[in-house]
Amino acid sequence: MLDQPRLRIAVLAALGRNPVSGAARPNPDDLLALDIALQLSSDVTLLHVGTDTETALGDYFAYGAINLLVVPAGPDIAAQLAERLSGYDLILTGTRSEGGQGSGMVPYLVAEQRGLPIVAQALDLSIANGHVEITQSLPKGQRRHVRVSLPAVVAIHPKAPAKPRYAFARRAHGRLLQVPSSGAAPATVSAWRTEPAIKRPVKFKAAETKSGHARMLSAVATDAKGGAVISSGTPAEKAQAILFYLREHKLIDW
Amino acid sequence: MTSPAKRLNTRRPFHVTPQGLKRIILGEIGAAGTLQHFAAHHETAPKPLRLTQAPTNHILVIAHTDRGGFDAQAQQAIAAAALLARADAAVAVLVLGSLTDDLTTLGADSIFVAPDCESGLFNPDLELAIATDIIGKLNPLHILLPDNAIGDGDLGRRLAARLGADAAAHVVELKADALATHWQGGATLARRTLPRILLLDPETTDTALAFRGVGETLDYAAAETPASAYAHLGTPAIDTAKLALEEADFIVSAGNGVTDVPTLQAVADAFGAAVGASRVAVDDGKFARDKQIGATGKTVTANVYLAIGISGAVQHLQGIRACRHVIAINTDASAPIAKRADLTIVDDAQQIMEQLLHATRGRNFTAADQEA
Ligand SMILES: Cc1cc2nc3c(=O)[nH]c(=O)nc-3n(C[C@H](O)[C@H](O)[C@H](O)COP(=O)(O)OP(=O)(O)OC[C@H]3O[C@@H](n4cnc5c(N)ncnc54)[C@H](O)[C@@H]3O)c2cc1C
Ligand SMILES: Nc1ncnc2c1ncn2[C@@H]1O[C@H](COP(=O)(O)O)[C@@H](O)[C@H]1O
Numbered sequence: 001m002l003d004q005p006r007l008r009i010a011v012l013a014a015l016g017r018n019p020v021s022g023a024a025r026p027n028p029d030d031l032l033a034l035d036i037a038l039q040l041s042s043d044v045t046l047l048h049v050g051t052d053t054e055t056a057l058g059d060y061f062a063y064g065a066i067n068l069l070v071v072p073a074g075p076d077i078a079a080q081l082a083e084r085l086s087g088y089d090l091i092l093t094g095t096r097s098e099g100g101q102g103s104g105m106v107p108y109l110v111a112e113q114r115g116l117p118i119v120a121q122a123l124d125l126s127i128a129n130g131h132v133e134i135t136q137s138l139p140k141g142q143r144r145h146v147r148v149s150l151p152a153v154v155a156i157h158p159k160a161p162a163k164p165r166y167a168f169a170r171r172a173h174g175r176l177l178q179v180p181s182s183g184a185a186p187a188t189v190s191a192w193r194t195e196p197a198i199k200r201p202v203k204f205k206a207a208e209t210k211s212g213h214a215r216m217l218s219a220v221a222t223d224a225k226g227g228a229v230i231s232s233g234t235p236a237e238k239a240q241a242i243l244f245y246l247r248e249h250k251l252i253d254w
Numbered sequence: 255m256t257s258p259a260k261r262l263n264t265r266r267p268f269h270v271t272p273q274g275l276k277r278i279i280l281g282e283i284g285a286a287g288t289l290q291h292f293a294a295h296h297e298t299a300p301k302p303l304r305l306t307q308a309p310t311n312h313i314l315v316i317a318h319t320d321r322g323g324f325d326a327q328a329q330q331a332i333a334a335a336a337l338l339a340r341a342d343a344a345v346a347v348l349v350l351g352s353l354t355d356d357l358t359t360l361g362a363d364s365i366f367v368a369p370d371c372e373s374g375l376f377n378p379d380l381e382l383a384i385a386t387d388i389i390g391k392l393n394p395l396h397i398l399l400p401d402n403a404i405g406d407g408d409l410g411r412r413l414a415a416r417l418g419a420d421a422a423a424h425v426v427e428l429k430a431d432a433l434a435t436h437w438q439g440g441a442t443l444a445r446r447t448l449p450r451i452l453l454l455d456p457e458t459t460d461t462a463l464a465f466r467g468v469g470e471t472l473d474y475a476a477a478e479t480p481a482s483a484y485a486h487l488g489t490p491a492i493d494t495a496k497l498a499l500e501e502a503d504f505i506v507s508a509g510n511g512v513t514d515v516p517t518l519q520a521v522a523d524a525f526g527a528a529v530g531a532s533r534v535a536v537d538d539g540k541f542a543r544d545k546q547i548g549a550t551g552k553t554v555t556a557n558v559y560l561a562i563g564i565s566g567a568v569q570h571l572q573g574i575r576a577c578r579h580v581i582a583i584n585t586d587a588s589a590p591i592a593k594r595a596d597l598t599i600v601d602d603a604q605q606i607m608e609q610l611l612h613a614t615r616g617r618n619f620t621a622a623d624q625e626a
Contacts, residue, residue: 019439098439103423105411112415117483120408133487136376139403141501145487146376152483191420197436197443201427204334204459213275227580227596231587238599239609242560242581245597249579250321251504251558252525 007041007127010088012081012106013048013060013068014097024056028158029094031063035162037092038064040127045069047084049077052178061174063164068174072181078109084179085114090132091153095120104155111153119148120155304336304465305363309344314394315362316385316413317347318373318405320557322354326576327400327456329360334428334459335398336361336467338448343395345467348388350381350405358469360461366474373404374489379482381409382416388474389417401425401453410453420449428458499547502528505556505577507547509570510534511563511584515541517607518562524614530554532564548573563603566591583607 011034016027037044045067046060052070060068071080085091091114093107104120111118123143124135127150136144137157156162208215230241246252268278313335317328324332335345344363350371357365368384371377389397399410401424414421427434433452434445499505506522507530508515522529531541533548547554549569559577563584564570571594574580582595583606592598599606 017438017441019441022441101435101437101444102439103421103435104407105414105421105423108411108415112412118412119484120411121403137403138374138489139501140503141492141497142374142489143492144374144376144489147485147487148483191446191449192444193446194437194442194444197441199443201434201458203457204337204428206337206460206462206464211275226593227598229587229592229598229600231600235601235605235609236612238601239606239613242583242597242599242606242610243613245579245581246558251579 006043007090008088009037009041009044009090009092010085011037011044011046011065012091012093012110013046013057013065014094014099014106015048015050015054015056016098019098024054024099026056026059026063027094027097027099029096029098029156031060031164032158032160032162033092033094033156034060034063034065035164036125036156036160037090039162040090040125045088047071047081049073049080052176057176058171058174059166062166062168062171064167064170065174068176069179070176071179073186074181075185075187078106079113081106082110082113085110089150090127091116091151093153093155095155095158107153107155114153116151116153117148118153118155119146121157122154123157123160125154301359301464301466303468304339304361304463305341305344305468307342309363310342312344312346312392312394313339313396313398314389314392315345315347315398316406316409317350317400318371319349319351319353319355320373320404322352323578324355325400325402325578326461327402327454328406329461330457330459331398331400331454332357332360332362333461333463334454335396336463336465337459338396338398338428338430346388346392346394348385350384350409356469358466359463361463361465361467363468363470365469365471367471368474376484376486377482378408378412378484379480381405382412383478383480385409385413386416389413395450396448397451399451399453401455407453410451414451417450419451421451421453422446422449423453425452425454425458428452428454497528499528499530499545499552499554502554502556504528504558504560505530505547505554506560506562507531507564508535508541508562509564510538511603512540514604514607517604517611521560521562521607521610524611525560527558527560528556532567532570561591561595562607564591565589566594 013030014027016025018025046065047069049071050073074080096102096104108118119134121136122134123137126133131147131149132152133147137159138144230238266278268276271277315332315335317324317331332347339345345361346364347357347362349367351373352369353367366388371381399406401407422433422435424435425433426436432445432447434443437444504525504527506527508518509532512518529545530547531545533546535541536543536546549572551573553573555576557578559574559580561582566589580595582591582598583603585602587600
């Protein structure tokens with residue numbers, strides 16, 4: 001069934017975080033990526049930047065992974081991943097990591113550093129003669145079909161219809177390979193300061209420079225504009241007025 | 255009998271200041287000022303320009319339009335840029351797609367339009383080329399994009415990777431000199447100073463501004479279309495009627511004024527729209543509970559909301575705040591929905607629905623069929 005029996009796939013696997021207990025677990029998006037990868041090929045390698053002592057990594061084996069490469073964390077996760085990613089036809093990632101910053105930047109940085117095309121929001125993919133065809137998820141239930149040439153990076157959408165299955169017996173059969181540390185330690189200074197997320201975010205607003213009088217006026221005034229009101233004419237004409245409005249704003253195309 | 259209490263003349267003379275304030279000058283004798291002038295002043299007073307000097311730097315906003323207009327999140331990004339901009343910085347907007355909206359109320363000073371980049375199309379290389387070209391010309395201090403799934407979140411991350419720029423994604427809180435985003439699935443709030451590229455989540459900014467932008471549309475010669483590794487294969491048509499209400503682009507919604515539910519369903523089918531309802535219509539058993547829109551129902555983001563026989567109670571309006579075009583059909587021209595609606599038709603719902611069906615019935619026939 002496979003066009004390329006020896007399709008080499010790398011799956012980037014981050015650590016997730018159980019939202020209730022806070023315990024580490026496989027990143028849900030990356031499990032979807034792993035499941036899709038296993039359907040496409042038998043040559044699948046997982047890559048993780050972090051520490052190999054993390055027991056949650058073993059769960060990736062229970063979900064079907066066989067090879068897991070762990071790279072000790074250095075100052076730049078994306079650069080470390082990119083360094084190890086030569087020779088793969090397809091690199092699958094998740095959309096957002098649940099355990100860390102969750103910025104969704106890693107797949108793009110990896111693609112840029114390796115000079116590969118990247119397609120995000122992928123629901124479904126198929127391989128055909130050196131290309132990968134992808135169905136993307138867009139808002140409002142829309143779908144889009146796109147194609148890129150291999151090798152490529154594809155980020156899987158959280159709603160991809162894959163069903164990863166957990167089998168405890170597989171946990172013991174995976175091969176975890178620890179890559180020796182390159183020496184550089186994770187950066188200790190960061191631009192970020194963290195705190196528990198307790199308060200609701202505050203909206204960015206124009207500073208209030210108005211006089212008390214002007215403030216009162218704007219509080220009293222209803223900013224509801226109210227549009228056109230059509231009360232005369234026959235029902236047929238009024239129906240046409242609705243259609244005219246819809247056409248004028250390109251909301252219907254007939 | 256005259257009371258000894260001192261009485262004030264209620265029609266004392268006053269005059270109106272340029273700010274529209276009514277001022278009484280004690281001791282002055284004269285006729286009462288014209289109240290008309292006082293009232294008219296506030297409606298027409300244009301907001302002042304924010305940018306009063308030649309700009310020395312820029313803040314750039316990049317976003318896709320849909321059928322000529324920006325959605326709420328993109329509008330918030332433009333307003334955020336206007337609030338961030340210092341007195342000597344201009345707000346530039348790179349519009350990917352066509353543009354019909356007025357952007358001055360959002361504080362946009364210079365506008366570049368790239369009409370070939372409609373949001374449905376997949377053309378990341380062209381968009382990246384245009385964006386890097388403009389960034390090269392303006393060298394903006396900050397670049398803001400809405401972090402959405404219609405292409406801006408994707409383009410922002412591509413830009414950050416290409417430029418090797420500092421970036422913050424999923425920004426939930428913004429201040430003049432700092433921002434915050436959620437880490438660890440929302441358990442941690444992380445703050446930092448403003449990086450070069452900011453991808454803003456929805457609802458970060460209040461779009462009510464005290465000033466306006468210059469809004470000058472600048473000529474922009476599009477960059478050469480680069481050879482692309484990507485191919486767009488098309489967007490399949492979807493059965494809109496089967497979509498969940500939250501995802502629908504066109505909603506036909508019924509209230510207490512609708513008695514004929516099958517006709518309403520037919521109107522929705524004619525437009526390929528999803529059906530919604532007010533609470534009263536749901537309570538009457540005309541619609542299932544999952545169709546209810548409003549404070550205790552669903553919040554919808556449709557482009558078009560056709561409200562038939564709905565009075566527009568605040569609890570209902572809360573659910574349609576993000577809808578762009580609201581059209582109401584109501585027998586009562588003074589119903590609150592008329593204040594929210596862009597177009598209000600005052601007539602009986604059943605009759606208008608019949609006429610709408612009649613007018614749309616021919617749309618599946620070709621012109622030749624109709625002549626025959
Ligand atoms: C705590 C709370 C929560 C609520 N949450 C919600 C909510 O989530 N969603 C919601 O919708 N409501 C909600 N409500 C109810 C809300 O306050 C209103 O009662 C309700 O929205 C009114 O529904 P309506 O407009 O269909 O009915 P009505 O108020 O009865 O309005 C019917 C309208 O139809 C017009 N009409 C009558 N006959 C015709 C005709 N033949 N042709 C055309 N027009 C006609 C009338 O002029 C009138 O404007 C809530 C109320 C409370 C107290
Ligand atoms: N430490 C990591 N090791 C391996 N893959 C990662 C790591 N961090 C992020 N990724 C990948 O990048 C995707 C997006 O992560 P992020 O950019 O952190 O939101 C994840 O779904 C993973 O596929």
